[in-house]
Structures are given as C-alpha cells and as structure tokens.
Amino acid sequence: MPEPLLEVRSLVKEYRVGRDGRMRAVDDVSLAIERGQTFGLVGESGSGKSTLSRCVLRMIRADAGEVRFDGVDVLGLGAAQMRRLRRRMQVVFQDPHGSLNRRQSVADILQAPLAAHGVGDRASRRARTAELLELVGLASAFARRRPEQLSGGQAQRVAIARALALQPEFVVLDEAVSALDVSVRGQILNLLKALQDELGLTYLFISHDLAIVRYMAQVVAVMQRGSIVEQGSRERLFAESRHPYTRSLLEAIPVADPPRERARILASLAAPAVAQRPQG
Amino acid sequence: MSAALDPARPPLALDVRNLSVAAGETPLVHDVSFAVAAGARVSLVGESGSGKTITALAVMGLLRPPVRIAGGSVLLGDTDLRRLSRRQLDRVRGGRIAMVYQDPMATLNPLHRVVEQIVEAIRLHTPLDRRAARARAVELLEDVGIPDAAAKAEAYPHELSGGMRQRVVIAMALSGDPELLLCDEPTTALDVTTQRRIVELLVRVSEERGVAMVMITHDLGVAAGFSDEVAVMYAGRIVERAEATRIYAEPCHPYTEALLGAACDLTLPLERPIPTIQGQPPSPGELAGGCSFHPRCRYAQPLCEVDRPLLLEAAGGGSVACHFALERSPVAVSDAADEVGDA
Amino acid sequence: MDEQGGAAVAAVRSRMRLRRSPSLLALATGVLGLIVVLCLLAPLIARHDPNEQDPADAFASASGAHWFGTDDLGRDLFSRVLYGGRLTLLIVAGSVLVAFLLGTLWGFVAAIRRGFLDELLMRTADVLMAIPQLLFALVCISAFGASMLNLALVIGVLLSPTTARMARAAALTEMNRDYYAAAIAYGARRRRLLLVELLPNTTGALAVQAAINAASAMILEASLSFIGLGIQPPDASWGTLLQQGYGFLYQNVGYAIFPALAILLTIWTLNVLADQLGARAGAQGA
Numbered sequence: 038m039p040e041p042l043l044e045v046r047s048l049v050k051e052y053r054v055g056r057d058g059r060m061r062a063v064d065d066v067s068l069a070i071e072r073g074q075t076f077g078l079v080g081e082s083g084s085g086k087s088t089l090s091r092c093v094l095r096m097i098r099a100d101a102g103e104v105r106f107d108g109v110d111v112l113g114l115g116a117a118q119m120r121r122l123r124r125r126m127q128v129v130f131q132d133p134h135g136s137l138n139r140r141q142s143v144a145d146i147l148q149a150p151l152a153a154h155g156v157g158d159r160a161s162r163r164a165r166t167a168e169l170l171e172l173v174g175l176a177s178a179f180a181r182r183r184p185e186q187l188s189g190g191q192a193q194r195v196a197i198a199r200a201l202a203l204q205p206e207f208v209v210l211d212e213a214v215s216a217l218d219v220s221v222r223g224q225i226l227n228l229l230k231a232l233q234d235e236l237g238l239t240y241l242f243i244s245h246d247l248a249i250v251r252y253m254a255q256v257v258a259v260m261q262r263g264s265i266v267e268q269g270s271r272e273r274l275f276a277e278s279r280h281p282y283t284r285s286l287l288e289a290i291p292v293a294d295p296p297r298e299r300a301r302i303l304a305s306l307a308a309p310a311v312a313q314r315p316q317g
Numbered sequence: 318m319s320a321a322l323d324p325a326r327p328p329l330a331l332d333v334r335n336l337s338v339a340a341g342e343t344p345l346v347h348d349v350s351f352a353v354a355a356g357a358r359v360s361l362v363g364e365s366g367s368g369k370t371i372t373a374l375a376v377m378g379l380l381r382p383p384v385r386i387a388g389g390s391v392l393l394g395d396t397d398l399r400r401l402s403r404r405q406l407d408r409v410r411g412g413r414i415a416m417v418y419q420d421p422m423a424t425l426n427p428l429h430r431v432v433e434q435i436v437e438a439i440r441l442h443t444p445l446d447r448r449a450a451r452a453r454a455v456e457l458l459e460d461v462g463i464p465d466a467a468a469k470a471e472a473y474p475h476e477l478s479g480g481m482r483q484r485v486v487i488a489m490a491l492s493g494d495p496e497l498l499l500c501d502e503p504t505t506a507l508d509v510t511t512q513r514r515i516v517e518l519l520v521r522v523s524e525e526r527g528v529a530m531v532m533i534t535h536d537l538g539v540a541a542g543f544s545d546e547v548a549v550m551y552a553g554r555i556v557e558r559a560e561a562t563r564i565y566a567e568p569c570h571p572y573t574e575a576l577l578g579a580a581c582d583l584t585l586p587l588e589r590p591i592p593t594i595q596g597q598p599p600s601p602g603e604l605a606g607g608c609s610f611h612p613r614c615r616y617a618q619p620l621c622e623v624d625r626p627l628l629l630e631a632a633g634g635g636s637v638a639c640h641f642a643l644e645r646s647p648v649a650v651s652d653a654a655d656e657v658g659d660a
Numbered sequence: 661m662d663e664q665g666g667a668a669v670a671a672v673r674s675r676m677r678l679r680r681s682p683s684l685l686a687l688a689t690g691v692l693g694l695i696v697v698l699c700l701l702a703p704l705i706a707r708h709d710p711n712e713q714d715p716a717d718a719f720a721s722a723s724g725a726h727w728f729g730t731d732d733l734g735r736d737l738f739s740r741v742l743y744g745g746r747l748t749l750l751i752v753a754g755s756v757l758v759a760f761l762l763g764t765l766w767g768f769v770a771a772i773r774r775g776f777l778d779e780l781l782m783r784t785a786d787v788l789m790a791i792p793q794l795l796f797a798l799v800c801i802s803a804f805g806a807s808m809l810n811l812a813l814v815i816g817v818l819l820s821p822t823t824a825r826m827a828r829a830a831a832l833t834e835m836n837r838d839y840y841a842a843a844i845a846y847g848a849r850r851r852r853l854l855l856v857e858l859l860p861n862t863t864g865a866l867a868v869q870a871a872i873n874a875a876s877a878m879i880l881e882a883s884l885s886f887i888g889l890g891i892q893p894p895d896a897s898w899g900t901l902l903q904q905g906y907g908f909l910y911q912n913v914g915y916a917i918f919p920a921l922a923i924l925l926t927i928w929t930l931n932v933l934a935d936q937l938g939a940r941a942g943a944q945g946a
Contacts, residue, residue: 081508081509081510082479082508094845096841096844096845120847120849121847123845123846123847124847127845127846128841128842128845130838130841130842131838132838135837135838135839136838136839136841136842137839137842138839138843138857138860138861139839139861140860140861141860149843149846149848149852149856150846150847152852153843153846153847153848153849153852154847188597188598188600189365189597190597191597196842199842199846200846202846203846203847218364218365218535218597218598219364219535219536219537219576219579219580220364220575220576220579220593220594220597220598220613221593221594221597221598222579222581222591222593223579223581223590223591223592223593223594224593224595226591227590227591227593230590245508245509246509246581247509247583248581248582248583248585249581251583251585251587252581252585252587252591275583285510286509286510287583289509289510289512289513290509290538290582290583291512291513291516291536291538291539291541291542292538292541292582292583293537293538293541293565293577293580293582294541294565295541295542295544295561295562295565296562297541298538298541298542298543299541299542301542302516302517302520302542302543305517306517306520306521306524
C-alpha cells in the first residue's frame with residue numbers, strides 16, 4: 038500500500054487566552070490523505086479546520102505534532118527548503134477578491150508564482166499564463182483585466198489558476214465556494230473535479246457545507262472544537278454516522294421541500310422548551 | 318396562508334407596488350410588486366445583483382443618494398411610506414417596521430451591555446420608564462429563547478455567540494411591537510444548526526405575535542420552511558412569485574427551476590456534474606435586452622432577446638415572467654393547486 | 661448582503677466620516693502647484709536680484725516696483741520670497757524623501773520580521789520621538805553645519821519614526837489579507853513580499869504621511885532658520901526671512917508677513933491634501 042501523500046500526526050495549535058488561559062484551536066489531530074483523493078474536512082466556525090490547514094501549509098507554526106508530505110517532515114524544514122516544497126502544495130482561499138492583489142493585473146497574478154521561483158523567461162511565462170486561463174475556462178482576454186473587473190466566480194477561477202501555476206500535487210481548498218453565488222458554485226465545483234481528473238491532483242476540501250463535501254470527497258472528517266470527532270469513507274459517514282455531532286449536522290441541513298420543512302419546524306416548536314438549549 | 322394573494326382577507330401589512338430604485342441613472346430595481354398579509358411570511362430570493370437587499374432598504378426608507386426610489390409606492394398597512402416626513406419615518410422605523418441584518422454586529426454596539434441597548438430601543442417607541450423598560454427587555458430576551466435571560470442581559474455583545482447575538486437583535490426589533498419585520502440574510506453568517514433554530518424562532522414569533530415578515534435570502538432551503546410565499550428576483554425584477562409549495566414543486570420560470578436544480582443537498586447524484594447555470598448574475602449596468610435571463614437560459618428563443626416578458630398569472634397559481642412558461646410547465650393538477658390551507 | 665445593498669450601506673457610512681470634497685482637493689492642489697511653480701521659476705519671474713542691495717530704498721512699502729516692498733538693505737522682498745521658497749521647498753522635498761525611504765524601510769522590516777527585531781526597531785523609534793525635535797536638530801546642525809543637505813537629512817531623520825509607525829501599521833493591515841497569505845503560499849521571498857505585494861497596496865497611507873511630513877518639515881525648517889540654525893545669509897529661506905523681518909516689524913511689517921503667509925498657505929494646502937487623500941484611502945482600504 039503506497040504511502041499517503043499527506044500525513045498529519047497529533048497536531049496541536051494552542052492560543053493563549055486572557056492572562057493564563059489556553060485554548061486549543063487544533064487539539065491532537067491526526068489524518069492521512071492518499072494520492073489522488075479528495076479529503077473532506079467539515080466543521081462549523083470555531084472548529085479549527087482553517088487553523089489546521091494553515092498549520093499543514095506551514096503558514097502558522099504548530100505547537101506540537103508532525104506533518105509529512107510525501108515522506109518529508111514539513112515542520113522541520115529550513116526556510117529555503119520549505120519554499121521549494123511550496124511548489125508542490127498550494128491553496129485556494131474563501132474570498133475570491135480578497136485573495137487577489139488588487140494592484141496587479143490577472144497576468145501579473147498568474148505569473149507571480151513563476152517569477153518568485155525563477156521559472157522560465159518572459160515568453161514562456163506569458164505562454165503559461167495563456168495555458169492556465171484556458172485550463173480554468175477563462176478567455177485569454179482576461180489576462181489584461183484587474184481583479185475589480187472580475188465577478189466572484191471569475192476571480193475564483195483566477196485564484197485556482199494561480200494555485201496551479203507551479204504544477205502542484207496537492208491543493209488545499211479552504212471554503213473555496215462558500216462566498217460564491219449558488220448558480221456559480223456548481224461551475225467551480227465541476228471545474229475542480231475536472232481539474233483533479235485531468236491533472237491528478239490531491240485535494241484537502243474544507244467546508245462547513247456537508248452536502249458539498251459529500252459530493253466532492255471520498256473520505257470525510259468532522260471537526261468540532263479542535264478535534265476530529267468522526268472520520269470515515271463518504272459512504273459510511275453519510276449513511277451510518279454514529280457520532281451525535283455529525284448526526285446533528287446532517288439533520289440540520291434544510292431541504293428544498295416546504296411541506297417537509299414546515300412540518301419539522303412546527304414539530305420543533307411544539308416540543309417542550311427543554312430541548313431549546315440553543316448553542317446559538 | 319394564501320392571504321397574501323386574496324385581498325378580501327385581513328388587511329395587508331405591506332403592499333409594494335411597481336417599486337423602482339435607481340442609482341443616478343442606472344436602474345437597480347424595476348417595477349417590483351409584492352404584498353404581505355398581516356402575520357404572513359414572504360421570502361425574496363435571489364443572488365448578487367438581484368436587487369433584493371435594495372428593495373428592502375427602499376421599503377425601510379434607508380436609501381441614500383445617489384441611490385433613490387425612482388417610482389412606485391410602499392404602503393405599510395394604510396400608511397404611504399413615501400409621503401412621510403423624515404421625522405415621521407424615523408418614528409415608523411424601529412416601531413411599526415423593523416429590520417434584522419445579516420451581521421448582528423451591524424446593529425449592536427460593542428461598548429454597551431445588551432440590556433442597555435434593548436432598553437434604548439424600547440424607550441424610543443414606548444413611554445415606559447427605565448425600570449419598566451428593563452423588565453420588558455429581560456422579558457423580550459426570554460421570548461426570543463435566550464436561556465438565563467436576566468444574567469445574559471448584562472453581557473456585552475462580544476461575550477455572546479453569533480446565534481445569541483442574532484436573537485438579541487431580533488428582541489430589539491420586536492421591542493417596538495412591529496407590524497412587519499424585514500430580515501436580510503439573517504442566518505447566512507450562522508452555523509447550520511444555529512440557522513435552523515433562528516428560522517424556528519422567526520416562525521414562532523410570526524405565529525404568536527402576528528408579525529408579518531419579509532426574509533431576504535439566497536438560500537432556497539432556508540426559505541422553504543419559513544415562507545408562505547416566495548418571490549424570486551433576478552437582475553432587479555421579480556421573475557416569479559407564488560406560494561412556497563407551488564414554487565418548489567412546480568417552478569415555472571427557468572431561473573427558478575435552474576436555481577432549485579443547482580442547490581446542493583444530500584441527495585445530489587455523485588456521478589454527474591452538478592447542474593449549474595452558465596455565466597454569472599449580471600450587474601446593474603450590463604443588462605441584456607429583452608428578458609434579462611435569456612443569456613443564461615436553456616430554453617431561450619429568439620423572441621426572448623427582444624421582448625421582455627411581463628409578470629403574468631401562471632397556471633397553478635402565482636405569477637411568472639416568461640414567454641414560454643405555459644408551454645414548458647403544463648397546468649399542474651391536484652396537490653400544488655389545492656394547497657390553500659394554513660401554514 | 662449583495663453588492664448594491666453593500667454599496668448603499670457604504671454610501672451611508674462614508675457620509676459619517678470626513679467629507680470627500682473633490683473641489684477642495686482641486687483647490688488645494690492648485691494653490692500648492694502654483695506656489696511650487698512660482699518658486700521654481702523664480703529666475704524668470706523675479707524682477708530684481710534677491711541679493712541686490714539698495715540701502716537708500718530700505719523699508720520701502722509695497723509698490724509697483726517692489727511688490728512686497730524692500731528689506732533693511734533695500735533688497736526686493738518679492739524676489740527674496742520667491743528665491744527663499746526655492747530653498748525652503750527643496751529642503752522640504754529632501755526631508756520628505758529621506759523620511760519616506762528611511763521610515764518605510766524601517767516600518768516594513770519591523771512588520772515583516774515581527775518578534776525581537778520589531779520590538780527593537782519600534783522602541784528605537786519611540787526613543788527618537790521622545791527627544792525634543794529642536795534640541796536634536798540644534799545638536800546635529802551645530803556639529804555638522806547648516807548646509808541644505810544637512811538640513812534635509814536632519815529633518816528627514818526627525819520625521820522618520822512617525823513615518824515608520826505609519827508604514828508598519830499599514831503593512832500589518834495588508835499582511836492580514838488573503839492575497840498576502842497567497843503570496844507566502846506560492847513561495848514569495850521577503851523582497852517580493854515587500855516590494856510587489858505590500859508596497860503598492862500601502863501607497864494610500866504613505867501618501868498621506870508624506871503630505872503630513874511635508875507640513876511638519878516646513879515648520880521645522882522655519883523654526884530652525886528662525887533661531888539662526890537654518891539657511892545662513894545672504895541666502896534666505898522663508899524661515900530666515902521671517903526671522904529677519906521679525907526684527908523690523910515697525911519699519912516694514914510686510915517683511916515678516918509675506919514669508920509668514922507663504923508658510924501658512926503652503927502648510928494649509930498640505931494639510932488639506934493629507935485629509936482628502938486620507939478620506940480616499942480610507943474608503944478604499946476597508
């Protein structure tokens with residue numbers, strides 16, 4: 038059995054709270070992602086899923102634990118080696134416009150990773166830009182545009198193209214479609230899936246939306262308050278989940294069926310107030 | 318409740334007719350009409366650029382130049398809101414009509430305790446003294462389902478969770494005993510479990526106090542349980558409007574149909590690409606000629622490019638703005654048409 | 661909230677902040693531009709040599725021949741004010757440049773390194789800011805002489821701690837944004853992060869700081885010249901003119917007033933510029 042592409046062992050990230058309190062944003066988390074797979078990480082706000090991804094990408098410093106990428110100890114690398122490793126692991130953020138430098142054109146944005154690593158010359162970079170735009174379904178004219186001239190979906194495509202510029206093997210998608218319109222979300226998800234097939238990518242797909250995670254990921258882990266409370270294959274988790282938190286998340290998802298939803302609401306309201314210990 | 322569609326029933330809490338809003342010369346909202354019966358709940362559903370938030374702000378009289386109402390009328394009960402002076406409008410706002418925003422921190426002052434803020438709202442619209450107002454504030458907090466209300470009242474907003482803050486905002490909105498509550502994406506910033514609870518709260522408040530509600534949302538799932546009636550907006554116009562049950566079961570407008578199809582829920586088939594609408598929602602300056610949706614519509618015909626469809630009665634109830642609604646969606650028999658009973 | 665809703669709310673909010681007034685900005689820019697152009701073109705505009713003495717005509721009041729009158733040695737004041745402006749403005753420009761280069765580097769390095777270096781740099785800035793400015797200038801000028809270069813350097817160094825603070829704050833704000841994180845993620849090195857990612861996005865704040873610095877530099881230069889540590893005779897900056905004129909208020913009040921007005925007007929335009937640029941930057945940055 039080949040080694041997983043990414044392995045996380047007992048990762049911990051703590052923050053100091055108040056004078057001498059401590060809060061574990063990531064509390065002893067372990068997971069493994071196989072090559073070519075999409076690993077779904079589900080959790081609500083405050084669950085620690087984003088912190089976990091930033092630790093894995095070494096954008097913030099973990100306090101304890103190990104991260105192994107293709108056998109390499111990520112947390113122990115020197116700065117220069119880490120920079121080289123970054124070519125293989127990339128990220129797409131939630132806010133499509135926020136993740137693009139508003140002072141640069143799309144072409145600049147796409148060439149920046151290439152320039153940073155001294156890849157190719159001017160001509161080849163321009164060619165690569167055209168290639169990338171085509172890969173994400175944008176016309177070549179987009180190269181001259183600026184971020185403010187792009188819609189949310191287009192901006193996110195540019196962000197994806199940038200992430201692919203250095204031909205990474207692994208991409209972290211941190212709530213990559215949550216800020217997009219419903220009608221555009223599907224486009225981006227379909228694009229991501231197609232890219233995965235075409236380029237053999239491995240994804241860590243982070244989202245609070247269980248339905249989308251179910252569509253994208255083969256293996257899913259559910260996080261709550263810094264720990265993984267349940268982990269398993271898509272089939273098992275969605276069909277036979279055992280953990281009460283996972284179940285509560287599954288049940289909370291509204292369905293586009295008014296009579297059914299209406300009945301649920303009325304049933305809830307009729308139930309005694311004891312059940313109403315709102316966590317929210 | 319189909320009261321919203323039947324004018325012979327109890328009076329309308331809100332009657333918006335042919336409302337148009339423009340920013341300078343650019344139209345943002347065109348010819349929007351909808352009504353909310355007393356105690357009924359209506360959802361305005363749409364994506365970016367649909368104009369749903371602008372419509373709500375227009376109803377509340379919160380538009381600032383260069384954005385202004387360019388036409389139409391807004392009747393709250395039998396009061397014409399457009400004819401009120403600024404002072405009168407200030408009185409009405411927060412009193413007879415209140416608004417709840419997506420981000421509770423847009424309403425809550427981080428420097429004051431929760432109870433003080435509710436007391437301030439109460440004293441603006443009722444003649445209670447401080448003591449009585451305080452007691453009422455705690456009562457309101459209990460009403461909105463905050464456990465241990467007396468203690469929580471003394472907290473500062475940042476000490477409460479997102480859901481609790483939203484409940485506090487709802488309590489403030491209710492303090493003036495409003496006839497109508499406008500909620501702009503009230504659950505979007507919340508976790509899915511909390512979302513459900515807030516929707517339940519709003520339904521309960523509406524039922525118990527007879528407060529009419531308008532919810533603005535992009536989430537069809539949230540609108541499903543909440544609404545009696547749904548109006549779908551696209552590019553500044555209402556493209557379809559009907560009872561909730563009818564719209565979800567038998568969407569007449571291609572946009573509504575596509576939106577429902579694009580929603581991801583747990584039954585989404587895994588082997589196929591997600592159904593999606595090509596292109597993106599237009600911004601106000603770039604509307605296509607004819608029907609605004611035609612560039613993205615799978616059923617588009619040459620007629621759609623030139624002739625803008627009017628909002629007309631649809632078979633099966635409600636109204637729809639599409640040239641080909643009748644042909645695509647045959648008259649629905651039985652279930653949908655007969656859903657007239659109460660919520 | 662969708663885009664138009666957001667725009668409407670933003671319109672409401674921006675009214676509560678400083679009023680953006682394009683006409684005021686245009687006026688201030690125009691006046692400042694005029695002052696700069698007039699001073700730079702002094703050789704072409706002045707009708708008299710600023711050093712040409714005519715003791716017989718000392719303390720003449722404003723007339724057709726001498727628009728601002730003459731000073732104690734009969735020199736034409738209008739010409740002296742124009743030429744003095746050149747000196748003053750050159751010193752101001754020089755010090756703003758020094759403050760910009762030194763302060764921006766200082767603040768950016770502190771922001772990007774954080775930790776001990778950040779503390780060290782910022783505490784040094786605090787110390788520098790705690791020293792009375794005139795005293796510091798006094799010591800430096802006495803030691804190194806009052807040439808234009810020295811003046812620009814000294815004033816520039818005096819203004820750099822506040823510039824560093826501002827640059828650091830602006831950098832930190834931008835470093836919180838996703839595009840910066842994305843740059844780290846694709847492996848950008850520090851130099852690229854500073855020059856390509858951060859700097860272009862902080863120009864708003866830095867421009868405002870430059871305008872404020874220019875105004876401060878004017879006052880510092882005038883003060884130094886006033887106490888005799890600035891430009892030495894026969895050259896005269898506005899500060900020196902002010903100092904000289906102050907001694908002859910009864911003979912020719914214009915001697916002091918005109919340089920003072922020049923200083924006042926320039927500082928006013930710079931302040932308006934700073935305010936308006938700040939209002940614009942504030943609206944964009946959020």
